[in-house]
Amino acid sequence: MILPKAMEDLITEFMRFPGIGRKTAERYAMHVINNFSLETTETFGNAILNIKKQIHNCPNCGLITDRELCQVCEDDIRDESILMIVESSKDVFSIEKSGEFKGVYHVLNGVISPMDGKGPEDINLSTLWPRITDNRVKEVIIATSSTQEGETTALYINRVLKDVDILVSRIGYGVPVGLNLEYADDLTLSKAIENRKKL
């Protein structure tokens, strides 16, 4: 039995997402057909269409934003002497929710992963070095995940920063080993930032 083409198309689109297989994609497509009004599908369709048009990475720190500079880089109150390096914008949102950190961020938008053929040139490092050498930054906290790729990335950055007169620390105890930063709860993130250790 052949599914209606429009449904087959939508199933294919849903299967683009991580963790969504054929069965789940079929359920979501059926949900749209049965439960969405024409108006709802239009709102949804436009939300998808808009997102790539309105959102880009902050040219300074890499955080996603819909302004010219992101809200952290635009904020005069943030402490520019302390810079936290994270893997993704999602991590910034998590850390901001914990309310523990008042410095600025640098978002790598990826990790070094030799297994996937991703080297230092494939992540957002080119805009990191000038930020560190402009003398405003006194401390760098490397807050990549405690996965193998996160550790590799942390070691790489630490090695490059060895010759610069700057305190480099790694995010502290608290984040469970092997867990992606985005799944950590607020308290764990607070602890991890408080207990950061010098590399």
Place this chain on the structure above:
Amino acid sequence: MILPKAMEDLITEFMRFPGIGRKTAERYAMHVINNFSLETTETFGNAILNIKKQIHNCPNCGLITDRELCQVCEDDIRDESILMIVESSKDVFSIEKSGEFKGVYHVLNGVISPMDGKGPEDINLSTLWPRITDNRVKEVIIATSSTQEGETTALYINRVLKDVDILVSRIGYGVPVGLNLEYADDLTLSKAIENRKKL
């Protein structure tokens, strides 16, 4: 910290789906931002926009289709003397995959659920009665789920059909109790159809 509006909008849209909470919706929105090209978001957006415009319920049996009549109702080879009543179009796709059934379908697009205030008038029954009394149907198989609502619906249909000279059966052993039909595997569905019992 406020998320960019376009991202917040998309998160809200993803949370419309069953089983998608805030965290998962955020992950999907981030996935669109990080991994989709502008072209991909356009394909996705259009797939959503098209589905309600191109798909409707077959006026004869209730199955979703993009033609005037669905492919089962249009098919001359199907045995019109045996009619299977199911809850949703998804069930038809599952049963067709098992290849066991050569009759026709009637899709209720819902179940009788007094707890949710859904009575017989809220499901697709009005087009069922004329199909049964037009003398072509000799046997009706009620294949609603073995949930409480599915059983209630089956009992209701059976009671209405009591005075009609027609064999009414319920889908047989094989479908695990409490499981929605769409999660059953092909073999279980085959067995269930083969072992149907007269009500």
